Amino acid sequence: MFDNSIKAYTQACEVIPGGVDSPVRAFKSVGGTPPFITKGKGAYIYDVDDNKYLDFVQSWGPLIFGHCDSDVEEAVIKTVKNGLSFGAPTELETQLAQEIVDMYDYIDKVRFVSSGTEATMSAIRLARGVTQKNDILKFEGCYHGHSDSLLVQAGSGLATFGTPSSPGVPADLTKHTLVCEYNNIENLKKCFEDSNDIACIIIEPIAGNMGLVPATEEFLSACRELCDKNGALLIYDEVMTGFRVSLTGASGIVAAKPDIITFGKVIGAGMPVGAFASSCEIMNYLSPDGAVYQAGTLSGNPVAMTAGLTNLRKLKANPNVYTELNNKALRLVNGLKEVASANNIPLQVNTRGSMFGFFFCEEQPFNIKQVAKCDFDRFAKFHHEMLKKGFYFACSQYEAGFISTVMTNDDIDECISAASEVMKSL
Structure with a gap:
């Protein structure tokens, strides 16, 4: 068999x-x-x-x-015949970004990358650049890609700085990552008590990497309140849930709203793609407008943009x-x-x-x-x-x-x- x-x-x-x-x-x-x-x-x-x-x-x-899907397939084949990649701007990037921006009241600009790992890594760098703080806070069981600072495991205490969970990741690269328990508000509060240098919280509002485990409304509200109180940014990792669980993803069905959203999966319709998005105020820190550097040769690849654009337009037309x-x-x-x-x-x-x-x-x-x-x-x-x-x-x-x-x-x-x-x- x-x-x-x-x-x-x-x-x-x-x-x-x-x-x-x-x-x-x-x-x-x-x-x-x-x-x-x-x-x-x-x-x-x-x-x-x-x-x-x-x-x-x-x-x-x-x-x-x-x-x-016949619509995606037809659009991709048409684009492929014009070339696979240019390493230069195309109108397709603008069109897909506009489709995404139009869906959200608090998103003004989008930067495309080639994977979810790139999206979350870049969003965290942006948050650190905006806040001028070093620590990040993540939760056990939430997966945000395989970048070094996110491959961490919790220590023995209630709320601790993370230690590497993979060989090849130096402890110095995870010492600024705090790890606490998902859906545990007291644990969350203690993380902020342990550090006054938290740049951001990054969370899957609906976790899809420990099975399907949604965050409670109370927990997400606590994340939002603690970020506001302590000058940190709230990042929703919606690489999996964005445009999947609703037309505006998890953000559209929970009360607490993020400062930055990371996207992937659906906006590629099967092609390798990721993105992160936020307000003008935050995104203007990003190069070439600002000093926070991020780049990628295949970012905004025209074939991936076409697939995502067709997918999103089809979803918007059939809510x-x-x-x-x-x-x-x-x-x-x-x-x-x-x-x-x-x-x-x-x-x-x-x-x-x-x-x-x-x-x-x-x-x-x-x-x-x-x-x-x-x-x-x-x-x-x-x-x-x-x-x-x-x-x-x-x-x-x-x-x-x-x-x-x-x-x-x-x-x-x-x-x-x-x-x-x-x-x-x-």
Whole structure:
């Protein structure tokens, strides 16, 4: 069933570290060999063994309209024929920036980059340049890319400065990173008591890197109030949630608003892209207008801009799509919870827009420590068996799932039916 993928993985391991170019793809969390994908069409992906899967990953979020959406495909092909990259300005950058700016009352300017890691790294540098402060505050379980100052783990205290969580990251580069517990207001307050040099808070307002774990309204309001009180900036990492959970992302469905937003995924529609955005007052600190330096040869790549522009315009023209997507996400997770309950298996579920998550545990988790107490072995077995039945879920309990418009209720019902069979063996 997976013979060709096993062969492809073995060959990849000879020339690529771990056989993959992003660690989660190696399936270490769930076991087995990752399917090697040859193509995607609509709600489905196909591997080198000609297996077909209903895809709940959707390239980790950007493919709201599914694989090979005809509108995006047509626009990209047209742009490709004019050239892949110029390293010079194009009107496409301005058009996409204008589409984004028009959606938000508190965003005036956008700077495009080529990845989410670049977006968050640049947003933090900008915040430090604006505030003239050094420390940053992040939360356990929130992932903001692999730049050195963000690869940290919490120390032993309640609120501590981070220590490197990866070899190759000097302690000197993480000593200005404070780490505290997600959804813990008292912990948050103590971080500000520990340092009067905090430039910014960076947070996933809806965390998608410890499963799907939304921040509470009270917690986000506390972030906003503490930033205002202490002269720090609030950064929402919406690389995953931007234009995914609503037309204006997480920022559009929570009360507390950020100073800076980072984007990615959806504004590339599957192409490599990221961005960060804020008010004129803050963005004018950025080079070439200001002294905070940031650059990138492929930033604003015309093919990526075209894909993102087509995707966003299509979303703006069809705002009801978010209600439909959320209904499908609810149909899926409620169905999974029902069949789990029928088999006396504790399952916690959650959705935000077209994002969903589920955990094999007794109580809904609100932070990474609670997620870590979930039954990862049961998740791995569930993932493996569902894969054999043709359903492709995120290959880690720490990742969220995604619904696309091209998924039908029948698709979801078939998934629930398969899950019912699998749950009996768990």
